[in-house]
Amino acid sequence: MRATLVHRITVNGVLREVSVPPSTTLLAALREQCGLTGTKFNCEQGECGACTVLMDELPVNTCLVLAASADGHDVVTVEGIDGPGPSVVQQAIMATDASQCGYCTPGMVVSATALIARCPKPTREDVDEAISGNYCRCTGYESIITAIEQAAQARSE
Amino acid sequence: MPDGSTEQRVLAGPAVGAAEFTYHRPGSPQEVDDLLAQHRGVARVLAGGTDLLVQIRSAARRPAHVIDIADLSAVRGVSFDGGRLRVGAATQLWEIEAHPVVRKRFAALREAVRCVGSLQIQNRATLVGNVCNASPAADTGPALLVYDAQVGVRSVRGNREVGLAEFWLGPGQTALEPDEWVEHVTLQDQGRHGSAYVKLGRTRGVDLALVGVAALARRGGVRLACASLAPTIRRLAAVEDLLSGDESPGEEQVAEAVGADVSPISDLRASARYRLAMTGVCIRRANETAGRRWEERNA
Numbered sequence: 286m287r288a289t290l291v292h293r294i295t296v297n298g299v300l301r302e303v304s305v306p307p308s309t310t311l312l313a314a315l316r317e318q319c320g321l322t323g324t325k326f327n328c329e330q331g332e333c334g335a336c337t338v339l340m341d342e343l344p345v346n347t348c349l350v351l352a353a354s355a356d357g358h359d360v361v362t363v364e365g366i367d368g369p370g371p372s373v374v375q376q377a378i379m380a381t382d383a384s385q386c387g388y389c390t391p392g393m394v395v396s397a398t399a400l401i402a403r404c405p406k407p408t409r410e411d412v413d414e415a416i417s418g419n420y421c422r423c424t425g426y427e428s429i430i431t432a433i434e435q436a437a438q439a440r441s442e
Numbered sequence: 443m444p445d446g447s448t449e450q451r452v453l454a455g456p457a458v459g460a461a462e463f464t465y466h467r468p469g470s471p472q473e474v475d476d477l478l479a480q481h482r483g484v485a486r487v488l489a490g491g492t493d494l495l496v497q498i499r500s501a502a503r504r505p506a507h508v509i510d511i512a513d514l515s516a517v518r519g520v521s522f523d524g525g526r527l528r529v530g531a532a533t534q535l536w537e538i539e540a541h542p543v544v545r546k547r548f549a550a551l552r553e554a555v556r557c558v559g560s561l562q563i564q565n566r567a568t569l570v571g572n573v574c575n576a577s578p579a580a581d582t583g584p585a586l587l588v589y590d591a592q593v594g595v596r597s598v599r600g601n602r603e604v605g606l607a608e609f610w611l612g613p614g615q616t617a618l619e620p621d622e623w624v625e626h627v628t629l630q631d632q633g634r635h636g637s638a639y640v641k642l643g644r645t646r647g648v649d650l651a652l653v654g655v656a657a658l659a660r661r662g663g664v665r666l667a668c669a670s671l672a673p674t675i676r677r678l679a680a681v682e683d684l685l686s687g688d689e690s691p692g693e694e695q696v697a698e699a700v701g702a703d704v705s706p707i708s709d710l711r712a713s714a715r716y717r718l719a720m721t722g723v724c725i726r727r728a729n730e731t732a733g734r735r736w737e738e739r740n741a
């Protein structure tokens with residue numbers, strides 16, 4: 286018998302109730318209970334960053350957070366970044382062709398958005414560090430780094 | 443892939459392991475004591491979960507009770523009082539990195555914290571979790587040792603302080619009794635000094651240390667501690683003696699002393715020989731940076 290717990294988590298500004306067994310990750314709760322499939326499911330061990338969201342404004346790997354631990358916290362997924370249209374970061378990614386298969390892109394968008402919020406004029410090193418927990422197997426990173434630098438510039442103009 | 447199978451894979455994967463556990467979120471340290479006493483031996487404390495959830499998923503650990511202390515504000519935060527830095531069990535690595543006293547007086551700790559995984563990991567993981575996991579490769583371990591860290595242990599039976607070197611018994615093994623947990627770790631301010639942590643990994647991104655060395659330079663000599671070179675993280679006593687003497691020793695002498703202090707293994711990350719060779723390099727770099735920082739302080 287799997288017991289079910291009810292958690293109240295603010296997701297993209299809306300208070301949601303999710304009822305899941307205790308071992309459920311925040312990743313699973315977001316995808317299956319909230320229907321937010323932008324957050325990707327991949328390595329499940331904190332290595333790749335495809336499952337990154339903001340929790341209380343900081344990027345975290347949702348495969349390593351229990352839904353139970355998110356109870357009472359504020360979560361922003363890629364769907365909730367900057368309102369309905371594409372954000373500055375998303376626009377820059379499109380402009381620089383920084384997304385190929387696209388699997389890493391939501392995590393990259395979340396990490397890059399957190400960086401620019403914290404550090405409006407990031408150096409190349411800041412950008413490298415900010416996405417060091419986000420693997421991309423397609424682009425070779427250069428276009429992603431360029432996109433983040435352009436987004437930061439567009440933001441501060 | 444047809445829709446059905448995608449759905450199945452998604453449903454099968456996301457729970458952390460097949461085994462279920464009872465989840466607790468205690469509201470006070472006393473409640474943690476009580477839960478651990480009540481579920482003696484079958485409960486684990488969950489802080490950031492960056493080790494524990496991976497271990498549960500791989501069935502390396504199967505706790506029947508998980509006690510989540512991440513939101514326990516009584517054990518959260520960094521304070522500096524009477525020359526000791528105190529880091530509560532729920533304090534996440536990013537908070538330590540950002541703390542002004544840590545930046546000013548505990549440089550090696552700050553560098554070590556920044557080496558742990560990625561920003562995503564540092565935003566959840568705790569220092570106390572890094573200590574309690576007792577990995578021989580724990581990046582914060584060497585820095586904690588050169589700052590004379592003490593571990594604040596508690597249970598329903600009372601509180602005790604354990605020196606960090608005595609706290610680690612072997613890989614994954616600590617001096618904690620089944621009903622005990624760690625409330626905080628403290629570090630001793632070293633007055634005028636300089637310190638540094640140097641980590642060698644296969645890549646600069648997310649990877650465990652092949653070799654990690656912390657150095658602390660001050661009047662009276664140098665302190666060194668290393669990760670990934672023995673079953674537990676430890677001070678390098680023979681190298682410390684050698685480097686604290688009046689004459690600066692040659693590379694061969696250092697290599698000999700390193701050999702006396704550590705016993706590296708060969709594994710999929712590196713051979714023992716490579717680790718030994720790189721230890722000398724890391725010691726030199728850490729020692730030079732610590733020495734330079736000490737001089738800058740004195741200037």
Ligand SMILES: Cc1cc2nc3c(=O)[nH]c(=O)nc-3n(C[C@H](O)[C@H](O)[C@H](O)COP(=O)(O)OP(=O)(O)OC[C@H]3O[C@@H](n4cnc5c(N)ncnc54)[C@H](O)[C@@H]3O)c2cc1C
Nearest residue numbers: 331489490491492493494559568571572574580581623624
């Ligand atoms: C992708 C990835 C990369 C990583 N890279 C590194 C790295 O570069 N360097 C490194 O050192 N580590 C690394 N780690 C390991 C891990 O992130 C660290 O060890 C981290 O500091 C653990 O802290 P936590 O709060 O997440 O611990 P948890 O997972 O919550 O706990 C770890 C263990 O300690 C116990 N525990 C925790 N708190 C207490 C307490 N207060 N009292 C008693 N027991 C307690 C738990 O029961 C568990 O057994 C990595 C992990 C991942 C997933």
Ligand code: FES
Nearest residue numbers: 328329334336348
């Ligand atoms: S799926 Fe979470 S980090 Fe890879």
Ligand code: FES
Nearest residue numbers: 385386421422423
């Ligand atoms: S675009 Fe394919 S993994 Fe990054």
